[in-house]
Amino acid sequence: MTASAKPPLVVIDGVHKRFLHEGRSVQILEGIDLVIERGEMLSVVGPSGAGKSTLLHILGTLDLPTAGRILYDGQDVTRYSPGRLATFRNYSLGFVFQAHHLLPEFTALENVMMPGMIRGGARAALARRAEALLTEVGLGHRLTHRPGELSGGEQARVALARALVLEPMLVLADEPTGNLDSKTSESIHALFFDLNRRRGTTFLIVTHNNELADSMPRKVSMRDGRIESDLRRFSYSGPFRDGPSEREPTLDPTDPPG
Ligand SMILES: Nc1ncnc2c1ncn2[C@@H]1O[C@H](COP(=O)(O)OP(=O)(O)OP(=O)(O)O)[C@@H](O)[C@H]1O
Ligand SMILES: [Mg+2]
DSSP states (O other): OOGGGSOOSEEEEEEEEEEEETTEEEEEEEEEEEEEOTTOEEEEEOOTTSSHHHHHHHHTTSSOOSEEEEEETTEEGGGSOHHHHHHHHHHHEEEEOSSOOOOTTSOHHHHHHHHHHHTTOOHHHHHHHHHHHHHHTTOTTOTTOOGGGSOHHHHHHHHHHHHHTTOOSEEEEESTTTTSOHHHHHHHHHHHHHHHHHHOOEEEEEOSOHHHHHHSSEEEEEETTEEEEEEEOSSOSSSOOSOSSSOOOOOOTTSOOO
């Protein structure tokens, strides 16, 4: 089977979202259409209240659209049963949200192992992977600390390791490094690019960090519940190789100008 015969990784098709607030209906998403191909790295930017987190929740199957469909590999996940959705999320998605919901009774290491334990993975192998990832995010010296014994930024990094440990096909991140110092943020952004290059992991990152957004190959801007622009960068400063799509190859930024 050729790559082009496969449906896109994600199709967001005419998604609307309305909330009921104090008896009144408030329209938050007003018809979002977006196609995400395998291996893409895209940022979603826009002013506060634009609907970015709402869209991310719907994309992550944590909330349903009022109208429209979300297709993963051509399958409409808005029709899945709760049980099927839970399995789908465990196998396919990694979440990095600011409210990271670590389990307070468990250590950093155990929290990172948790998605694999839910799947019934071998404990020793999971522990090794979790430890390697925690070391990568700079927490090799905090493996046995519980969330209450970690700083806010350290908790965020544990949640990040937990999101990445099973190597999901798509990572959905909402301000993943919003609370971190710039050095830690940069090393985590580098980890994203590294995973994208090595594993082909697709990343969708909601961010107010212009530097991060501008280093990514694709930038989607939202305003008032709509997509205002969708820009692909053909030359950019990030380490991402040209995407695995049908695009023409572009100049390698390390190539000397011809
Ligand atoms: N459950 C809800 N009921 C009513 N309104 C809601 C609900 N959730 C979100 N909203 C409204 O929807 C709008 C979009 O919210 P959302 O969290 O998606 O914004 P955002 O783009 O992520 O903003 P920020 O950059 O501040 O995180 C906001 O005006 C918010 O008040
Ligand atoms: Mg938000």
